[in-house]
Structure formats: C-alpha cells, structure tokens
Amino acid sequence: MIAFNLLVAICLAYVVFLFGVAFLAERRAARGQGGWLRSSAVYTLSLSVYCTAWTFYGAVGYAARSGLEFVTIYLGPTLVLIGWWWTLRKLVRIGKTQRITSVADLISSRYGKSNTLGVIVTLIAVVGTTPYIALQLQSVTLSFAVFAPESATRWGAGDLNATALTVAAGLAVFTVLFGTRNLDANERHHGVVTAIAVEAVVKLVALMAVGVFVVWGLAGGVGAMLERIEASPLAGMPVVPGRWMGLTFLSAAAILTLPRMFQVLVVENEDERHLATAAWAFPAYLFLMSLFVVPIAVMGLSEMAPGSNPDLFVLSLPLAHGRDGLATLAFLGGFSSATSMVIVAAIALSTMVSNHIVMPLFLNWTRAGATMSGDVRTLVLRARRVSIGAVLFLGYLYYRLTGGSEALAAIGLISFAGVAQVLPALLGGILWRGATRTGAIAGLAAGFSVWAYTLFLPSVGEGAVMGARLLAEGPWGIGWLRPQALFGLEGLDPLVHAVVFSMAANVAAFVSVSLAGFPSPMERLQGAQFVNVFDHSTAGQGWSQGRAEAEDLLLMTQRILGPVEAQGLFQRAAAGQGKQGYLPDITPEFLQRLERQLAGSVGAATAHAMVGQIVGRSSVSVEDLMRVADETAQMMEYSSQLEAKSEELARTARQLREANEKLTGLSVQKDAFLSQISHELRTPMTSIRAFSEILMDGDRLDPAELGKYSRIIHEESLRLTRLLDDLLDLSVLENGQVTLHAQPVNLHDLLDRALAATGSPVGGGGLHLRRDPGAERVVLVTDGDRLSQVFINLIANAQKYCDAAVPELTIRVRAAHGAVAVDFIDNGSGIPAQSQAIIFEKFSRLSDPRSAGGAGLGLAICREIMVRLGGSISYLPGQGGAAFRVSLPLRRAEAA
C-alpha cells in the first residue's frame, strides 16, 4: 500500500506539473508560438471535459448497478458530434461572428441582447452545475479516502470535509490563475485548454491501463473475460427503452448546453474545421474510455468484498492486488477528470455570472457612465475571480448538504436534466426565426420549475427540502401533484418522468408564447443573424453614426481590454480610416467592431449597454430599421402596390370631381348665357314693341317724333340681327362648317381695316393708338376677313372696357420662330387673374359691370376663328392692362 503522504506528494507534483504546462502554453501562445496549441488534437482532447470523475469512476459503478445503460451517456454526445454539420457548426459560427462568451450570452444575444434571459440562463447553469462540482469534490475526496491508512484513526467525516475544502480551494486558485489571466474570451485560455488536453491523455491512459490489467492481468485474456461477463449479473440486467431514450437525449442535450461543454466546444474553438476532426476523434475517445468499463465492473463485482463501493472499483481493484503504481495512475486519472471539469465549469460559470449579473448591476449602480467610474477591467477580473470562488464554494456547500452519500451517476443526471432546460431556447434560437424573448423566458421558467419540483428538490435528500410525506402524497395531499408522479403518472422512472414533464412544459411554453407574441426589431435582427448565420456572417446588430466621443470610448475600452490593446485597436481603426493618432471617426462600422471586441470580454448585452451609455442611444438605429424593412420587403411591396392603387383611385376621383365641377360650371354658364341671351333679345324687342305700339296709336305724333321712333325701331332691329348673326357664326365655327378663303394678305392693311370698322382709324373713338407700321408689313396667307373679325373684336373690347383716364391701345407685331404674334395691349386695369382662364369660354361673361351690353360671345368666336386658321389667341398676363396675343404660323408667308 502506497504511503498516503507519498500519494499527496505525487498529487501535488502532478498539480505543479499541470501549472507548468498551463504556464508554458500561455507563454508560447502569448509569443505567438506553438501552433500545435491550436491544433484539432488539442481541441478534441479538451472536449474530454465531458468525461468527468463521474465517467471515470462512476461509469464502472453505473455498469455494476444498471448494466449497459451507462453507454447512453456516451451515445448522446457521439450522435451530436457525428451530426456536427447541422448543429455544432452553426453554433461555432455564431459563437465566432457574435463573439459569444457563454451559453447564457448566446441566449441573451439571440433574443435581442436581453439581459433578463442572460440572468435566467446563468442561474440555471449555476443551479445545474453546482451538484456536478460537488460530485467532483466528492469523487476526489472518496478516492483519497481509499488510500487512507487503515489505522485506528479511520477517516471520519471531518477528514473528508477537510479534503474536499482543500481540493476546492486548490482548484479555485488554479482556475483564477489561468482562467482570468486575460479578459477577452476570444483570446482563449490556452493554458487551461492545454492542461486539460494533458489531463485528457492522463485519464485515458489510466483507465486503459486499469482495463488492460483487469482483462489480461486478472481475468486472463479476452476470451476468459467474455466468459466472466457472460456469467456476471450484468448480463442479466434489463435494457429499459424509456430510460435509454431519455438518457441518450439528456446526454446529447448536455453536450450542447452544459456551460463547460459550450466553453470548450464553442468559445475555445480556434477553427471551425477542428469540428470535422473532433466529429470522429471525440467519439473514438469516448469509445476507448468506455471500452473497459464493463470488464472492470464485472471483475470488481466478483473479486471485491460485497458491499464495497462499485464507484471506486477503478482504484480498489489494483490496490487489492498490490498494484500501487497502477492505482496511483488511476487516482491521477480520476483526479484529472475531476479537476478539468471543475476548472472549465468554474471559468464558464464565472464568465456568465460576471457578465450577466455583476456587470449589469455595476452599470446600473454607476449610471454616470462607464468612463467615469473606476477601472472596469479590474472590476471584471475581480468579479470573475470572486465568481470562481463562489461557484466552487457553492459546490462544496452542496457536497456538505447532501452528505456525500448519493450515488455519483444520479447527481450527474439530475444536473444534466437541469441544464438541458436551455436546449429549446438554444435550438429554437438558432433554427427558428419566430422564437421570441418572452417565449424563451416562459419556456425556461416552466421547464426549470418542473425540473426543480420533480427532480432536483427531491434529490437533495429525503427531508432536506421536501418531506417524505410530500413525496408520497403530494403537496397538501393533492395526489396528482406528487413530485415524482405528476398527473398520477406512476411507475415511471423518476428521471424519465422529470425529463418528459419538464421538457414538455418547456417546449410548450416556449413555442406557444413565441407564436402568441411578436419579436421586437432587435430580436428580429439578432434572430436573422443567428438563424441565417451562414448567409451573412459579418454584421452584428449595428450602430448608426453617433455623436459618441472617441475619447470616451477609448477610455472605456482601455478599462476593459487594457491600455495597450485598446490603444492598438483604436490606432488600427484610425489608420484604417487614414487618420493619425488614436481617435478614429465614430462610424457605425467602428462602433460595431468595438462592441464585438468588448462583447468578447463582458458579453454582448453588457457591451451593447456600455457603448450605448456613451453613444447616448442603446436602441435600434435607422439602419437597423431599414434592415428590418428589407426583411419585410414583400410587405412593403404589397403596401406600395396598395398605395399606388389608392393613388390611382384618388387621381380618378379627382378627375371625376374636376369633370363634375366643369360640368356644373358649364351648366351654370349655360343658364347664365340663356339668361343673358334672353336679356339681349328682349331689350331691343322691348324698344321695338313699345315704339311700334306708340306708332300704331298714330295720333298726336309730330313728324320729328315719328322719324325718331321709326329710327329706334330700325336700330333695335339691326341690333337683334347682329346678335343672331353672332350666335349663328359661333355655331357654324364650332361645328366646323365654316369655309375659309385663304389668300395672301398684308397684316398692316388688315389692321387698318379693322380699326376703320370700329370707328377708330387714327385715334378715333376716344382710343389713342400706338402702332409700328414697319413691323406690321408682314404678308400672311390666311382668310383675311376672319382674321380681321378677330382684330375688330379685340379693338372693340378695348374701346368698351379700357377704364384708363386716357385709354391707349398698343398693337405690337413680332415675327419669330416661323410664327407671327400680334399683341393688343391696353392701359386699363386688365382682367382679374381668376377670370383669365374663362374669358374664351363661350357663354362666359364676366360679372364685371363694364361688360354689360355684350353677350359674352366675342372672345369665344375669336378663339374658334383662330383655331380654324391654325393659330391661337391667348391672354397675356402682366402687361399692365388687358393684353391679348393673336398668333399665326408664317406658312408660305414672306416679309414684304
């Protein structure tokens, strides 16, 4: 029997050796040497933190109690690793692109950087991992006890506790030293990982050595061994399908959700391609680890005294045969298994605790801003160190609470089932865009509660939390609420029962609440980033151009990453923008990169909050919203189509309204015109009738009166005739029945004729004329009579309506661009703007008192004539009076 003190010495030497390995690896990595540190072999070996002391010692015990069922613990991870392409690859890619630091960070980041979720997952992880750490402490303590001298002073509970405490403290020191050397998880813990890889080799070699000794040393070869197995009670142990499926599911879930597995699988991953190697190498490792489990169990059961702990066969078998060296090696293997698990778990948990609980609290307390308070870097490191100590102390506490009496495997499975509650939120998060934050919270809460009620609390020990009565009869005697027989489902294995109910509650709550709710913009963005990580591996949730002070950001970054690294980062960014110095422009790209960098140290939610405190906004930017909009492009397309349609409808409605207004206006005009025509016809007829009646009376009229009244009748008859002529003229023009007699005419002569017809040839009729005879000498080929009719109308209008004290009419002729324009401009007050549009309408008559007497047909006739002549007539605004322009094309016309 090896001396106990020697064992302690060997153990210490081994620890020192591990310290050395970790230290060297760290040094080499810091110098940029040691490519092998980043090899797929180290990665694969580091995954062996999955094989804890529970596997090392417990698997044999498990086999001795339940036969082949222990295989399920290896089956789950094997399936996940072999199927790495579908899940692990995505997790690793997300971990890298989003700089994920832990499983809590992943969940928090996915669901809109929600810290609530971070806290929940952290708590679940702590609660789920604590029993596991206790389990490791227990296994180390028990293995020490095996070697304890069988003197009168047998190891009592006190000694065991002291050993456990010492081991916990020692692990805390190692973890603090190598787990919190640097902050950025993306720089990875090379020392720790390398030490773990070494430990992985040690435990494999140790277990294989014991196995070889058992098969060939004790049993006498493979054949004999097989016969012994055949004869052993193990052969007769039944395979329970329910438990097999449940356990395989649990162990598969565990490799994804256990904090330590996530740490080595995702966070410490150097290269995505390492996964391809690990996909076959890690199952192979697991196979070797399990190869000799059954032989050791069988030999232990047959060789060791009844009642001896089958969990310790790995140690007690060699010891019983005086193989102290082998036993020591086995001890070191178990020790390695326990320590590597505790170290990685402590690192992972402390990262979660500091990032999701300590830092947010700290940020809350120091609202003033991250730049104002003390050194954040120190704070984060201190938070992690304290967390490590706390996690290990919790493990020790649990160990003391449970009295170290439980079977190892049971604790491990309870732990698995607890942490597996994260699985729906995790898988849902990376596969399903519709998963929401509230859904994840609901699922986690439901699953975790059911797990605690049906599995965890009953396991703490009869009477510790739940009384035996409660277990047997349910709370307040309600039978269907019995923790291990919910809804009266009896006869089911407690573990399977708990897994089925907790996962069912979890998934149901997760899916239904997710479907019922609607994700926030941030969740949608992050969801897209996660679910479609292979489509766009670059961008995380972005910052838009901010007013952030570069200096504040640098100050903050220095406190988190350290001055050298922070300044380097800022200098590179500045150089990238073509700037000197340490202060780059605060572009969205830079903020995004910075946040990513900080996320590696303090987690996505915290980094976002810290940058947000400085930039002044921590919500979604316009750019983000645009991206959300992109996602709903179809919706926008549809809505824009609707918009176009409604615009079209509005346009049609407007056109209809306009048409209606025009019709209404026309109808009003027509009424007014008829009224006007009536007036224009009745007025001369009144005179004619009155005077003809006077003449008919005949008597008492002197010849002067007789002549005068006859003349009035004659004049009024002519007036009637003119009016009728106008009406007919307009009607003929409008119907296009007019015959034009085009011939060369001189514009000057035409104007003279028109002026003569209106009785104002040279300044007559009270109208002063301004003409330029030179410009008027233009020969046109057109119907001179019709054109002159237009001129007469315009001149007559000027005579009638020009209200200036000294009325003037300017006639200006200009030939240009193949057309001749004749302007008639008077010096009166002109036509009001609102009336200019309607003066050419037939039936229109301005409500201007000066227009009384006209039938409102003149300009309408002018317009019709000009259209027939191929020209136009228009009102010229802004000429200081009423101004009309008559335009005619200069076809076949020559200057005279």
Place this chain on the structure above:
Amino acid sequence: MGKHVLLIEDEPNIIEAIRFLLSRDGWQVDTHSDGTTALEKVMEKRPDIVILDVMLPGRSGFDILRDIRADADLAALPVLMLTAKGQVKDRELAERLGASRFMAKPFSNTEVLETVRALAGG
C-alpha cells in the same frame, strides 16, 4: 295722390319709350341710369311710384329693392319691377323682396300704363 314716377333704367330707348307713354298720361317722369346711386335718387326725389329695372350697371335692381323695403320711410313705396330675363325665379325673387308688381320685357304699353295707374290709386 301726386303723379310722380322715378324710372330707374339704363337702356336709353326704353327710357325714351316709357317717358313718352307716362308723360302723355300726365305723369312727371324722372329717370336715373346708375344702380349704385339709385337709392339716393329715390330718397331725393320722393316719387309716388318707382319703376325699377333688374339689370343695372353697378348694382342689381333686386339689391335696390331690398334697400327700399328696409328703409322705414320707403317701405310702403309702390315699386314696379321690369326685367328682360323673364325667368320664373326672377319673378319669385322679386315677390319675396316685396316688389309691388313685376313685368317682363317686352311689355305692352297699355299694361304699363294701367299698372302704374293702379299702383298710384291703390
């Protein structure tokens, strides 16, 4: 009862015809052609009867009638409305505004004389 008529009309030939008719019947006929100053003219001349055209320059005959009826002194003054439009709605409007009589142009000389006599007598 005096025989004083104020004719408010802008068409010279119609003024001439009515003046001839009424003068021959022994009426004193004053005429006025501008709508804007018509009410002042009525107050100034204080005629026994007003013959009022609707289409007047400056101000419509309807507006002038409304003013006449609004004035306490003139409220009872007989007013004969003449219009060349002759539409039903004009007649209705005139009646509503308180015209004593309404006649469409062209009118019969006899009818005008009888109406004026009736208005003066009544």
